[in-house]
Amino acid sequence: MTADVEPTVTHQRGAYAIILDDLGRVLVVKAANGRCYLPGGRIEPGENARQALIREIAEECAWSAEVGVPLRRCSQPIFGGRIALDAGYWQASLTAPLGEAAEHELLWLEPADAKGCLHREADRAALNALTPIQSL
Numbered sequence: 767m768t769a770d771v772e773p774t775v776t777h778q779r780g781a782y783a784i785i786l787d788d789l790g791r792v793l794v795v796k797a798a799n800g801r802c803y804l805p806g807g808r809i810e811p812g813e814n815a816r817q818a819l820i821r822e823i824a825e826e827c828a829w830s831a832e833v834g835v836p837l838r839r840c841s842q843p844i845f846g847g848r849i850a851l852d853a854g855y856w857q858a859s860l861t862a863p864l865g866e867a868a869e870h871e872l873l874w875l876e877p878a879d880a881k882g883c884l885h886r887e888a889d890r891a892a893l894n895a896l897t898p899i900q901s902l
Contacts, residue, residue, distance in 0.1 A: 774848075775843075775847065775848065775849070775850050776848065776849050776850070777849075777850045777852065778808050778809075778849055778850070778851055778852070779808065779809045779815070779851075779852045779853075779854070780806060780807055780808045780809060780818075780851055780852070780853045780854070781806050781807070781809055781815040781816070781818045781819040781822065781853075781854050781856060782803075782804045782805065782806030782807075782819070782853055782854070782855050782856070782889065782892070783804060783805045783806050783819055783823060783831070783833070783855070783856055783857075783858035784804060784837060784855060784856070784857055784858070784892060784893065784896055785805065785831075785858050785859060785860060787874055789874075790876075790877070791874040791875055791876055791877075791880075792804075792874070792875055792876075792877055792880040792893065793805060793827070793860075793872060793873070793874060794872075794873045794874075794875050794880050794883065794884065795826050795827065795868075795869075795870035795871065795872060795873070796870055796871040796872075796873055797870050798870075801885040802873065802880075802883040802884055802885055803884065803885055803886060803889060804855070804884065804889045804892065804893070805822060805823050805826050805827055805858075806818075806819055806822045806823070806826075806853075807822040807825075807826070815836075815854050815856070816833045816856075819831070819833050819856055819858065820833060823858065823860070824864060825869055826868060826869045826870050827860070827868050827869075827870070827872055828863060828864045828865075828866050828867060828868035828869075829860040829861070829862065829863055829864060829868075830860070830861045830862045830864060831858050831859065831860055831861060832858065832859050832861050833856050833857075833858045834856060834857035834858055834859070835856065835857050836854060836855070836856050836857075837855045837856060837857055837892060837895065837896060838854075838855050838891075838892055838895050839852065839853065839854050839855070840853050840855070840888035840891050840892060841853070841888070842886060842887055842888040844886070851888070853888050853892075855892035855895075877893060877896075880893060881893055881894065
């Protein structure tokens with residue numbers, strides 16, 4: 767009789783941005799696979815969350831950024847549960863284009879539209895915390 771082996775779960779930390787324009791639209795990045803995310807990514811060894819977020823925004827969006835206050839943390843399994851992502855969400859703003867090609871397509875969406883297209887539940891939860899639901 768063999769015991770069931772628990773799959774190994776890798777824990778990773780990530781930093782993600784909620785970036786709003788002057789019209790209150792949310793910046794969403796659309797990857798080549800068609801999935802939409804908030805800008806950001808995993809924190810690499812030797813980086814803190816702010817450094818990782820500035821690097822990720824530069825890579826994904828081809829803009830420099832200013833990172834503001836932390837907004838919330840969410841945990842979520844990704845890649846079929848093989849990775850437990852501890853995601854920190856930060857307020858951020860774009861400061862200047864970098865003059866190179868962005869990794870992803872940039873979409874400026876109304877918050878409700880952004881919530882509807884975001885692939886990760888943690889991204890939607892972070893956006894929900896920023897835009898309170900109005901009572902009926």
